[in-house]
């Protein structure tokens with residue numbers, strides 16, 4: 001079956017011409033697909049014969065809601081979504097002052113092995129297709145009845161480990177005949193695959209790159225993020241500087257505050273030394289407790305002390321507001337609870 005919703009308009013046009021239909025039908029079909037239809041019969045201005053042909057040859061790759069948790073405090077909605085092969089991923093809908101934001105997954109599972117993350121416990125199952133990433137958005141838009149203006153690729157999976165599908169998704173979601181979400185409203189989070197960061201810098205996409213740093217030295221970072229054994233902190237920061245030099249897009253560094261591990265004043269000094277003079281942004285993230293690990297979240301007092309030390313060294317820093325604290329909001333927890 002043809003994965004029609006993953007096609008660019010050019011690819012779709014070639015397909016439509018190949019089945020003997022006029023070129024203008026491609027634009028019509030493309031807009032229906034990117035309105036989030038779940039059945040070809042919904043394409044009301046497309047002749048019945050073509051609708052039947054499409055449903056025989058193509059698949060729509062929809063997602064359905066398996067579980068939904070709604071935060072009582074702030075309305076954050078966490079979803080477990082299921083694809084046609086039975087695999088599930090998580091996605092989260094959040095309301096911010098700057099607009100509704102959806103955090104989507106890019107893979108089923110993850111092979112990066114970060115110790116603080118529930119998504120990687122069973123390794124990587126498979127990559128998601130561009131159409132499946134779109135399906136996460138369409139299902140959430142349908143379920144909430146709201147519009148979405150921002151996307152973060154920060155759910156299950158390492159986006160740059162599914163590079164080609166993610167780049168295709170970014171172009172599709174940005175298409176003005178579709179969801180038309182501006183590249184500047186999209187953030188991509190990576191654990192730091194240096195060769196892929198270099199490749200991404202050549203794509204000319206004004207997205208925000210968010211790098212999960214979490215520790216400032218090789219010893220500390222390798223202990224919690226196995227990817228660090230392949231690249232190392234100095235190489236990663238060097239790659240980030242090259243990315244900024246090429247794209248002029250400021251990088252955001254994610255830094256999880258783990259009590260006694262990443263939140264000490266020694267770490268604050270090491271982090272300051274690493275980033276001093278580099279125009280970037282550090283986002284301190286209070287650890288979400290995952291039940292099977294012994295890691296503990298930092299106290300508020302320690303987070304503020306850490307933040308003040310970075311600021312003293314001229315580094316822009318914020319503490320992430322924790323939305324949906326009363327639901328299983330940490331990366332991978334809902335799916336993990338479902339499959340175990």
Ligand code: SF4
Nearest residue numbers: 110112114117120157
């Ligand atoms: S934090 Fe991200 S890269 Fe690391 S294991 Fe979890 S999903 Fe994978």
